[in-house]
Amino acid sequence: NAGVTQTPKFQVLKTGQSMTLQCAQDMNHEYMSWYRQDPGMGLRLIHYSVGAGITDQGEVPNGYNVSRSTTEDFPLRLLSAAPSQTSVYFCASSYSSRGAYNEQFFGPGTRLTVL
Amino acid sequence: EDQVTQSPEALRLQEGESSSLNCSYTVSGLRGLFWYRQDPGKGPEFLFTLYSAGEEKEKERLKATLTKKESFLHITAPKPEDSATYLCAVLEDYKLSFGAGTTVTVRA
Numbered sequence: 519n520a521g522v523t524q525t526p527k528f529q530v531l532k533t534g535q536s537m538t539l540q541c542a543q544d545m546n547h548e549y550m551s552w553y554r555q556d557p558g559m560g561l562r563l564i565h566y567s568v569g570a571g572i573t574d575q576g577e578v579p580n581g582y583n584v585s586r587s588t589t590e591d592f593p594l595r596l597l598s599a600a601p602s603q604t605s606v607y608f609c610a611s612s613y614s615s616r617g618a619y620n621e622q623f624f625g626p627g628t629r630l631t632v633l
Numbered sequence: 634e635d636q637v638t639q640s641p642e643a644l645r646l647q648e649g650e651s652s653s654l655n656c657s658y659t660v661s662g663l664r665g666l667f668w669y670r671q672d673p674g675k676g677p678e679f680l681f682t683l684y685s686a687g688e689e690k691e692k693e694r695l696k697a698t699l700t701k702k703e704s705f706l707h708i709t710a711p712k713p714e715d716s717a718t719y720l721c722a723v724l725e726d727y728k729l730s731f732g733a734g735t736t737v738t739v740r741a
Contacts, residue, residue: 522676553731559733560720560731560732560733560734561720561722561731562731563729563730566728576728577730608676620682621667621679621682622679623679624669624676624677625676626675626676627674627675
């Protein structure tokens with residue numbers, strides 16, 4: 519049982535490049551979410567999904583896309599990277615389809631730098 | 634407007650010196666308050682969920698309490714391994730809003 523896995527662990531992009539951050543969970547969790555963590559600001563919700571085929575925006579969705587074609591995977595796409603997207607990104611999952619009502623399990627994070 | 638405010642930002646303790654962390658919130662329809670622990674370079678790890686004022690939960694040297702306006706995380710006789718950043722989050726409309734965290738350093 520690997521829990522929540524994220525790849526890559528580190529990434530450096532140039533402004534304007536696109537990329538996909540991968541997130542997978544093997545716990546059959548309904549709810550998955552993406553957060554970014556910046557110094558002094560806490561974790562901020564980017565996008566979330568309450569089940570396969572269903573996604574919605576969080577607090578800071580601009581510049582990011584998500585899709586949920588399977589229960590296990592929830593990739594986050596950066597369309598055209600900007601320096602303001604330099605951050606640590608965390609994926610999380612929870613077994614409840616009622617959103618984050620239950621404890622969320624977090625992945626190890628992806629540290630992204632945009633030059 | 635910040636929904637979740639944690640204080641202090643940083644706390645330095647001697648081993649065995651008990652203390653408390655504060656999490657105040659302004660959401661009107663609180664559905665739950667969560668405490669997480671985060672070690673450097675890692676993702677947050679779940680500690681507690683509190684759902685109603687007056688509720689308390691304990692785990693080893695940690696005890697979380699909840700009122701209508703705030704939550705406290707009490708650390709009793711801390712050890713160096715309790716050093717971490719402690720995050721508070723409130724649940725409203727099925728989404729979590731996190732505070733910026735309190736970084737606790739416990740010196741032997």
